[in-house]
Amino acid sequence: MGYPALPGWRASLEYDYIDQDQLRSGTRAVSGVPDGYELEHRTINQYATAGISYNFPTDWNVTVLVPYVIRSHSTYGNQDSIAPLRPLSRSFSSSVGDIKLLGSYQGLLPTRHLAIQLGIKLPSGRYGTAVDFHSGPAAGSPLDASLQPGTGSTDVIVGAYYHRMVGQDFDAFASGQFQSAVRHHMDQPGSDYRPGNSVTVSLGARYIAGDRWTPQLQVNLLHKAPDQGALADVQNSAGTVAYVSPGLSAGIGRRANVFAFVQVPVYSNLYGVQLFPRLTVSAGGSYSF
Numbered sequence: 139m140g141y142p143a144l145p146g147w148r149a150s151l152e153y154d155y156i157d158q159d160q161l162r163s164g165t166r167a168v169s170g171v172p173d174g175y176e177l178e179h180r181t182i183n184q185y186a187t188a189g190i191s192y193n194f195p196t197d198w199n200v201t202v203l204v205p206y207v208i209r210s211h212s213t214y215g216n217q218d219s220i221a222p223l224r225p226l227s228r229s230f231s232s233s234v235g236d237i238k239l240l241g242s243y244q245g246l247l248p249t250r251h252l253a254i255q256l257g258i259k260l261p262s263g264r265y266g267t268a269v270d271f272h273s274g275p276a277a278g279s280p281l282d283a284s285l286q287p288g289t290g291s292t293d294v295i296v297g298a299y300y301h302r303m304v305g306q307d308f309d310a311f312a313s314g315q316f317q318s319a320v321r322h323h324m325d326q327p328g329s330d331y332r333p334g335n336s337v338t339v340s341l342g343a344r345y346i347a348g349d350r351w352t353p354q355l356q357v358n359l360l361h362k363a364p365d366q367g368a369l370a371d372v373q374n375s376a377g378t379v380a381y382v383s384p385g386l387s388a389g390i391g392r393r394a395n396v397f398a399f400v401q402v403p404v405y406s407n408l409y410g411v412q413l414f415p416r417l418t419v420s421a422g423g424s425y426s427f
Contacts, residue, residue: 145194145195146427147190147192147193148189148191148192149188149190149191149425149427150190150425151189151422151423152187152189154418154419154420155419156183156184156418157180157181157183158414158415159180159413159415159416160415161411161412162406162408162411162413162414163412164407164408165405165406165407172217173218174218175411176371177213177223178211178212178213178214179212179226180210180211180413181210181211181413182209182210185206185235187206187422188204188206189203189424196245198241198242199243199244199253200239200240200241201241201242202237202239202240203240204234205234205263207263207287208231209229209232209287210229211230211285212226212228215227224275226274227271228274229269229272229285231264231286233264234262234287236259236260236262236287236288237259238259238260238295239257239260241257242254242255242256242299249302251301252298252300253298253299253300255297255298256294258293259291259317261291263286263287265288265290266280266283266290266331267283268280268287269285269287282369283365283369284331284333284371284375289319290329291319291320291321291331291332292321292322294317294318294320295316296315297313297315299312299313306347307346308343308344308345308346309344310343311342312339312340313340314338314340316335316337317335317336318335319335322367329369330367330368330369331368331370332366332367332370333365334363334365334376335362335363336362338358338359338360339358340356340357340358341356342357344387350388352387352389354386354387355384355385356381356383356384356385356399357380357381358382358383358401359379359380360378360379360380361379362378364376374409374410374412375409376408377406377408377409377412378407379403380406381401381402381404381418382404383399384399384400385397385398386398386399393425394423394426395423397421397422397423398419398420399420399421400419401417401418401420
């Protein structure tokens, strides 16, 4: 939804559904893993993120984002092609994730079309070995660190956002964000994990001639470096992904806005073997007051 244009408060709520049910390696889908490697089955991620922001008259904006993470995961465990396939081990968790505090400044250009962003991600979610498998052969053992509700790290976030009109009926935007862990718990038992650095870039255009509905098309790019630490799956936690994301937004009165998007992967180059979504769905809204 970009940055607010008018001074004051804005509250938002977003829901994201990500169903990872396809095994991929490199640029293609695969049917299995080599012996000795974990054969994962499925991960369903649901995020409900509440946000509150305040836009100052002096081109500054501050935002707090609080995610609630609901995640189910199932895996067959380490693969042995000679032995029968093991029963599934399953886990489920639902709790607050890692909170983000973001500040932005839009006064670099007289048109206020360019904004820069600086923020931090706090280690507010459960992490390390907090969530266990609840059934199957792995029952009672910790879930992978990358699947915990939080990462246990304090991350710095640096980004920028630019938008402008491109013709009478269209506007376009570009945004980029870099996130890196600057403090983590590598020296604490059960917490030897550092998430890999990530870079996201989004390009998009909107058709703004309609009275209410605004169609929008985005291209979203993500690159993630490998996770680090004894609890990290270093060989299966990095890659580059591109998505195409069509969607709609609509104004409701002068203060409210709603939106819905689908995100379809069009390219992936993944290290190792990873579970990957065929489709992501996002919906939400905001209210200014």
